[in-house]
Amino acid sequence: MAAIRKTDWQKLPVSLTELCINTTLRCGQSFRWRKSEDDEWSCALHGRILSLRQDSKYLYYRAIFPTASSPLPIPPPSNAPSTTESVAQDEDDTLALVKHYFNLKPNLAELYNQWASADANFKKRAPKFTGVRILQQDAWEALLSFICSSNNNIPRISQMVHNLCLHYGPLIGHIGSTPYHDFPSPEALTSPTVEQHLMKLGFGYRARYIYKTAVMVAKEKGLDWLESLNNPENPPPGVEPKPAGEPVEDGREGYRNAHEQLLALHGVGPKVADCVCLMGLGWSESVPVDTHVWQIAQRDYKFGKGKHSSLTRATYDAVANRFRSLWGKEAGWAHSVLFTADLKAFSERLVAKAEVKEEEQSVKSEADGVEEVESIVRTKTVTKKRVKRALEKDEHHVLEVKEKVVKRNKRRKT
DNA sequence: GGGCAGCCTGGAAG
DNA sequence: ACTTCCAGGCTGC
Numbered sequence: 001m002a003a004i005r006k007t008d009w010q011k012l013p014v015s016l017t018e019l020c021i022n023t024t025l026r027c028g029q030s031f032r033w034r035k036s037e038d039d040e041w042s043c044a045l046h047g048r049i050l051s052l053r054q055d056s057k058y059l060y061y062r063a064i065f066p067t068a069s070s071p072l073p074i075p076p077p078s079n080a081p082s083t084t085e086s087v088a089q090d091e092d093d094t095l096a097l098v099k100h101y102f103n104l105k106p107n108l109a110e111l112y113n114q115w116a117s118a119d120a121n122f123k124k125r126a127p128k129f130t131g132v133r134i135l136q137q138d139a140w141e142a143l144l145s146f147i148c149s150s151n152n153n154i155p156r157i158s159q160m161v162h163n164l165c166l167h168y169g170p171l172i173g174h175i176g177s178t179p180y181h182d183f184p185s186p187e188a189l190t191s192p193t194v195e196q197h198l199m200k201l202g203f204g205y206r207a208r209y210i211y212k213t214a215v216m217v218a219k220e221k222g223l224d225w226l227e228s229l230n231n232p233e234n235p236p237p238g239v240e241p242k243p244a245g246e247p248v249e250d251g252r253e254g255y256r257n258a259h260e261q262l263l264a265l266h267g268v269g270p271k272v273a274d275c276v277c278l279m280g281l282g283w284s285e286s287v288p289v290d291t292h293v294w295q296i297a298q299r300d301y302k303f304g305k306g307k308h309s310s311l312t313r314a315t316y317d318a319v320a321n322r323f324r325s326l327w328g329k330e331a332g333w334a335h336s337v338l339f340t341a342d343l344k345a346f347s348e349r350l351v352a353k354a355e356v357k358e359e360e361q362s363v364k365s366e367a368d369g370v371e372e373v374e375s376i377v378r379t380k381t382v383t384k385k386r387v388k389r390a391l392e393k394d395e396h397h398v399l400e401v402k403e404k405v406v407k408r409n410k411r412r413k414t
Numbered sequence: 415g416g417g418c419a420g421c422c423t424g425g426a427a428g
Numbered sequence: 429a430c431t432t433c434c435a436g437g438c439t440g441c
Contacts, residue, residue, distance in 0.1 A: 028436065150437035156424070157436085204422025209438080269438050290436035312416060339436075 011058040020131025027340040031161040044172040044180040096237040142280030147267040189214035209267025229258035231282035247329040255283040278332040287320040
């Protein structure tokens with residue numbers, strides 16, 4: 001590799017209640033961030049490697065750019081900036097990128113207060129999960145990532161997304177010996193060999209979805225079509241914001257239009273479309289209803305009976321509308337906090353409290369304690385040891401993502 | 415409209 | 429060791 005240009009660490013004042021990267025980057029909305037060494041998170045983003053650290057007062061960031069003498073093998077994604085000019089200019093650009101990517105405009109503490117006063121369940125569960133922000137990811141990346149998410153788990157989704165980048169995305173640089181690739185463009189995934197190759201890489205039936213969606217976006221609809229679905233209130237840096245209408249229970253017109261159009265893509269149903277709307281297109285009222293949220297809706301919000309006994313499309317809309325009327329315009333943000341609180345990878349935050357309770361032999365059933373112990377496991381009896389093991393596994397996988405060629409063998413129904 | 419089988423894979427639970 | 433179940437679902441009937 002040729003020499004690289006590494007900018008100095010910059011800092012941005014942000015409190016942990018406004019943004020906690022250690023939670024936000026692990027809660028299943030983005031799948032490419034890696035913890036390189038002692039609390040430093042890195043990801044190839046818009047033609048550079050962005051690295052982050054955080055303490056209670058500041059978010060620290062720096063960028064590593066490829067030099068002009070080692071041009072990128074593949075052009076960076078559409079709206080990635082040029083990386084051929086001065087470092088000073090790049091630094092300004094990285095600040096704008098950080099602010100946009102982390103969606104720093106909304107006041108999160110205020111929003112948490114608003115959701116807590118409207119919803120006792122939120123008030124009870126949110127305190128251990130502050131600083132969870134909805135990212136503004138690249139829409140194309142969000143689209144493919146969430147196509148990968150169907151019937152899947154976070155460690156494996158992360159592995160798939162890494163493999164997409166490794167095999168089809170431009171190499172941006174290295175940290176130590178670890179290569180960092182940016183996310184591939186739609187065009188990069190339109191070769192007829194892609195489906196078969198992705199099958200070999202273990203994508204399963206999602207290989208076809210990815211290939212077909214890439215062809216549709218690259219050759220039929222165009223990437224600008226996808227980006228035109230973005231919420232005009234939250235445009236990328238340099239574009240003037242425009243109003244997007246008043247909140248309504250069904251979601252605003254622009255949101256419903258984006259959602260409906262996304263459904264035309266292969267492998268995109270209501271849940272994936274909502275993830276793209278929320279995390280890639282800036283529609284904050286979008287509430288993806290997956291198995292977790294469905295379980296939360298049944299456990300805490302009285303769904304699961306009568307007309308809404310199973311998760312049909314009508315039930316899906318009813319659940320999402322309920323949360324929109326309860327939490328308001330940023331319902332998708334609130335939803336993400338409860339989703340995170342239910343993730344197995346974070347269950348140690350609840351276990352810690354459960355252990356204290358046990359040691360104290362606290363019999364007086366202080367409503368809180370009992371319910372939290374229940375929520376560790378939800379349906380099955382899992383010991384604390386198992387919960388911890390699950391956590392270690394998760395982390396292990398996220399950090400040790402490696403290319404793994406899968407040997408096919410019929411395992412069932414031979 | 416709702417219900418249902420089938421889908422690739424890998425890890426955990428039984 | 430072996431089977432079943434499940435993981436941030438979607439498609440086609």
